[in-house]
Amino acid sequence: MNTNTAPHTCDFPIHDTVNAWVAHGRFTVPPTASGPLDGLRFAVKDIFDVAGYPTGAGNPHWLASNPLPVRSSPLVDTLLAAGATLVGKVLTDEIAYSINGDNVHYGTPLNVRAPGRVPGGSSSGSAAAVAAGLCDFALASDTGGSTRVPASYCGLWGLRTTHGVLPCTGMVPLHPSFDTATWLAHDARTFARVAAVLLPPSSHRFRRVLHPEAVCALADPAFAAPLAQVLAAATRVLDAAAEPVSLTRDGETLDDWRQAYATAGGHEAWQTHGAWITEHQPVFSPAIGGRWTSAAGIGAEAARAAWDRVHGIRAHVRGLLGNDAIAVIPSSAGVAPMLDASGAAVDALRMRTLQITCIAGIAGLCQVSIPLSCADGLPLGISLVGPAGSDAELVKLALHVAAAL
Known part of the structure; x- marks a missing residue:
């Protein structure tokens, strides 16, 4: 572990019961x-x-093989310049390659909103810290x-956010x-305040509401009533x-889309981190290690076919919206x-969830x-999913929709 001393004050205990902080x-x-x-306050x-x-x-x-950063992410600098106070760094699933929220090395942050359950990942610490009131908002990532x-x-x-709207410099990549x-x-007010600082203005005006029934059918029955209310x-x-x-x-299914995303993204992830993994032989959790093993085995031809499908899906979805x-x-x-759910149950939920989340991702x-x-x-x-670049207006619409529930 890098033991260089940081040029800022350390006035908090290292650990707390939420286990969000690194x-x-x-x-x-x-x-x-x-x-x-x-x-x-933000983390x-x-x-x-x-x-x-x-x-x-x-x-x-x-942590042990990478140098101490000499510059902050531009998003951190922007938030500090807007008056927010940074109160620390929070846990993430390994190299952000999971959506469950556990970490074999550092443990699972506590989900205070649903005790006994995982917080979700890979922004597990960000979610846990915000939910527990340890900070008002937290920077996260979404792949x-x-x-x-x-x-x-x-x-x-x-x-x-729309891909490319906010800078990803000074951020460890995945795909x-x-x-x-x-x-x-x-809370909604804090969410809106951060949006006003980070997001560029948008000129979009929404006039249509799409109801993708097959996508909604992938969710458990508990989602039916809230979905109907928001719609x-x-x-x-x-x-x-x-x-x-x-x-x-x-002829396509949402699982076909998920597979195209997983193949294209996995190949890109190995191109990004494969040399580091090969050199350092890091220990990963079995689930995340399995993803890296699969990523290493994706050949150029399979990757090209997946990217062809991804580009077609992207144009199709953007055209619909x-x-x-x-x-x-x-x-x-x-x-x-x-927390004690079986690996099979977690993976089955993950596959259904990725069929939903890959839509905006692709x-x-x-x-x-x-x-x-x-x-x-x-x-x-x-x-609510919106057109590319409509982020600022989509946030405003979501606030109006939530107020109308």
Whole structure:
């Protein structure tokens, strides 16, 4: 572990009962100016660089083999300049290659909104810290669902940004063609304040509401009533009838889309990190290690075929939304699994969830997860998906829809 001393004050205990903070990451960086985020505290997922502090990416081998950052992520600098106070770094699933939220090296952050259940990943610490009130919001990332899933599991506001809208420099990549920088917030007002600072303005005006019935059918029955409520609220706010649509093209299934995403992304992940894995032989959890083994075995021809399909899906989905439509879908396929759920059950839920989350991932679209709950009180998220670049307006619409529920 890198033991370099950081040039900031360390005034918090290293551990707390939520287990969200990384061992090297409880510290305070004061704002560099006063601004619209005055009084807010934020944490950063341990894939974002903070100058003077190590970036661990959820794996001790990564922590030990990478130098101390000399520059922070530009998003960290922007938030500090807007008046927010950085209160530390939080756990992530290893190299962000999971959506469950556990970490074989550092443990599982506590999901205070659903005790006894996982927080979701890979932005597990970000979600756990925000849900527990340890900070007001937290930087996160979303590649295959790493913000949308923990937002759903922990009852938080979360946004997958349009691919490329926010800079991913100073952030450990996974699948660069799908990676996005994001954040989670515990309430709508905080979520909106951060959006106003980070997101560029958008000129989109939404006029249509799409209802992808096959996508919604992938979620557990507990999602049916909240989905119906959000769909009805969205149609009232936009004064537009819901349009049932079938997202997939002839002969394709959503699982075909998931497989195309997994193959293209896995090949890109190995091109990004394969040399490091080969050199350092890091220890991964069995599930994440299996993904890296699979990624290493994806050949160039299979990757080309997957990318061809990805490009076709992206054009198709963007064409359906145009510049004026939103789609209402579940943020995940189920509520947060129990901590002791079997590997088979977790993997089955993961496969269904990725069929949902890969849609915005492949198409590079923005998606806001609105926090709700099911009949037994467990948190879940219902999402609005918007056209590329509509992030700022989609956030505003999501706030209006939530207020109309």
